[in-house]
Amino acid sequence: MLGRGVNGTWSPGLARAHLNILELWAVFFALKHFLHFLQGRHVLVKTDNSVVVAYINRQGGTHSLQLHKSARVSHVPGVLNRGWISYHEEIHCTRERVPVGQHSLVCHFMKGARRKLPVSRPLIPLWDLSVVLDALSHHPFEPMEAVGMKFVSLKTVLLLALTTAKRVNDLQAFSIRPSCSQFAPGGTKVCLRPNPAFVPKVVESAYRCPTVELLAFHPPFSSGEEQRLNTCPVQAVQVYVSRTVGFRKAHQLFVSWATPYKCKPLSRQRLSHWIVEAISLAYKCRGLQPPKGLSAHSTRGMATSWALFRGVSLQDICAAVSWATPHTFVRFYRLDVSGLSLAQAVLEVNTPGSVLLLTGWICLWPLQAYALQEWSIFPIVKH
Structure with a gap:
């Protein structure tokens, strides 16, 4: 006109x-x-x-x-x-x-x-990470080579969500194409990339689809059975891919195991349901009531909070989860996972003949080490 x-x-x-x-x-x-x-x-x-x-x-x-x-x-x-x-x-x-x-x-x-009207967010974790990780290393999630495909799928997606702290849409975009998933010899690490057509929520300046590198998690096992039943994300992904290669019809990493959608790529909503179901099932396997209000996005805050508490720097955390500044983490995701409060630390000074120690293992690559924590009371031995 x-x-x-x-x-x-x-x-x-x-x-x-x-x-x-x-x-x-x-x-x-x-x-x-x-x-x-x-x-x-x-x-x-x-x-x-x-x-x-x-x-x-x-x-x-x-x-x-x-x-x-x-x-x-x-x-x-x-x-x-x-x-x-x-x-x-x-x-x-x-x-x-x-x-x-x-x-x-x-x-x-x-x-x-x-x-x-400040932002309202939970200050303490809604669910216990140690309970969930302990359940993932026992029946019905192990041994992964023999249990049902449902438990293999739930364990793999939850471990991947925890060790990468990625959003659900990022997890959904992972592909098993040869150019997108590569396992190192001996299962020491795996490199995962999303589908090249995937556009993430936060587009990084250096490259649009960064590579996620997971290293094998091998704490000092006390027995051969412990070594076989572990929470290594590399082993979980490797077993999951090998068990789905016979029936999958898509290059997307996570595919449905249930009829009538078996073999088909998983939607974001269904992937979120898998994560919530994995947490709930882990609680039930330990004889506990699952917490109310579980969400798939809670793994993001849980993973980053534990990583910070166990010594991973804020810069490494932000780089791993695509945050430009630490303000997003501090304002929306940081949880109090330290265990002891100031009041507890002061009052336990009066406990005779004992000291509270935190034992466990940690791997110092970003966001990939979540050892089971064991709070134990050890007597003080005087010489």
Whole structure:
């Protein structure tokens, strides 16, 4: 229309209508307004509403052959709708030509709102990591070569969620293509990459799809049985891939084991359910009641909090989970996993003849060591 434009406001009656109806009315009123320019011409309407596109191209409710011949609609993604973006910015600028979101009064107001309504988050873990890891190293999750595919799948996805602290959509994107999954000789480590077409929530500047490298977790086992029944993520992924290679029909790492969706790629929702089910089942196997309110995203806070407590630097944690600054971790994810409070530490000074020690193992690569903790009372021996 050679730069011509028109705008207006909705009447009270139309303002209550559905957005798709308003988009259709907007096209109708625009065509009606410029009718004297459009007579005898073919019209191409560009809109970012797919319903409008389908309605007009499929002759809508009128099924008019004349309309179908005279008008065509093409869909424009919202992010590419530069005309709307510039118009939107124009009408939302202040007198000082400053965007509303950058105006000093708005910034002060939003800062005050954050202070009045601070972010509410749990301060203590909702579930016990040591209980879950202990259950994963016993029946019905072990031995992985012999137990049902359900338990192999649940154990693998939970270990991968804990040792990478990745979001569910990142876990879903892992692929078993030769270019995306590589095991080192002897099962010492595995390198996992997401599908090249995957676009993560946070796009890193160096490379879009970073490699996740997991090292084998081998604490000093006390017996051969302990060595066989362990929580090594590399072994879990290796066994899972070998047991699914015979029936899988997709390159996605996690595929469904249950009918009627067996062999098919797993959705994000189902992957989240797997993680929650794995935690709940681990509690039940230990004879405990699963906590209420479990979520798959809780593994992210649990993993990063334990990594910080066990000596992993904030820089390594942020790099592993794609956080630009530590503020995200401190504000939304950090949990109190230290065990002893100040009051407990002070009061236990009066406990005669004993000292509280924390024993366990830790591997110092980022986010991959979560040994079972054992709180034990040892007598003080005087010489």
